[in-house]
Amino acid sequence: MTAPHHVSGVHSVIGVDAGTASLREADHLAHRLRERLGLPTGTVVCTHLIRTDDRRGTAVSLALPDAGAAEAAWQRLADLADPGLGAALGERAYGSEHAARTAAPVAAEHADRRGGRAVLYPGADRLTGTVTVAEVLATAIDRIVVVGAPAVDGQGPDPATPVVTRDHVRPEWRDGLLTLALVPAVGGTLAPFEVPNPTPCCVDHA
Numbered sequence: 001m002t003a004p005h006h007v008s009g010v011h012s013v014i015g016v017d018a019g020t021a022s023l024r025e026a027d028h029l030a031h032r033l034r035e036r037l038g039l040p041t042g043t044v045v046c047t048h049l050i051r052t053d054d055r056r057g058t059a060v061s062l063a064l065p066d067a068g069a070a071e072a073a074w075q076r077l078a079d080l081a082d083p084g085l086g087a088a089l090g091e092r093a094y095g096s097e098h099a100a101r102t103a104a105p106v107a108a109e110h111a112d113r114r115g116g117r118a119v120l121y122p123g124a125d126r127l128t129g130t131v132t133v134a135e136v137l138a139t140a141i142d143r144i145v146v147v148g149a150p151a152v153d154g155q156g157p158d159p160a161t162p163v164v165t166r167d168h169v170r171p172e173w174r175d176g177l178l179t180l181a182l183v184p185a186v187g188g189t190l191a192p193f194e195v196p197n198p199t200p201c202c203v204d205h206a
Helices: 023-037 067-079 097-111 201-205
Strands: 013-017 044-052 055-063 086-089 092-095 117-120 130-132 143-146 162-164 172-174 177-184 190-192
Touching (some): 013 067, 023 067, 044 097, 067 086
Parallel strands (some): 143 177, 162 190
Antiparallel strands (some): 044 117, 086 092
8 A cells, every 4th residue: 555644855865974974873863863853753763774985884874744843843953063973965965075965875775765774664663563464554555475486366364464563564665665674474364574683672761
């Protein structure tokens, strides 16, 4: 499904590079930015791996519900006055010139829904403990794929199948759809392909 809260367009997506190295650090950054910027409901925050000649690490992108919300978040971001942080919104840049150059393609990737691993998204807070496939698809997640089990007739897993979330559900943008990869687990259940390491990031932001 394609949910109405999905956003597109470079003018509503902010890229941020704060020098984080690992995905776990980027997850923490996503939560800190939500708290410090007061990100509104409907915001999708993704992490991105950076592999360039002069940067190896991670960055994040913030897809706001509309251009007005993005402008407000941009102003609050500038107010943080963090010298190690760089950001990009459309043709605009803020902070460290090098970091802002890294942040720009990250924002574009998310705006085009070509890539990005979602940490914060509508409904993510409901994906704890064990839920069903139907409950997963009632969030911003558009599609579920089961690794090693091709869909039959284009259909995914049974909506009633239990999903053991481990409190760590990180879908990714694939072909314009927010897609969650699952693997078979004990007792006919499914579980996210990505395992929390060493514990779910959200434990530290409860």
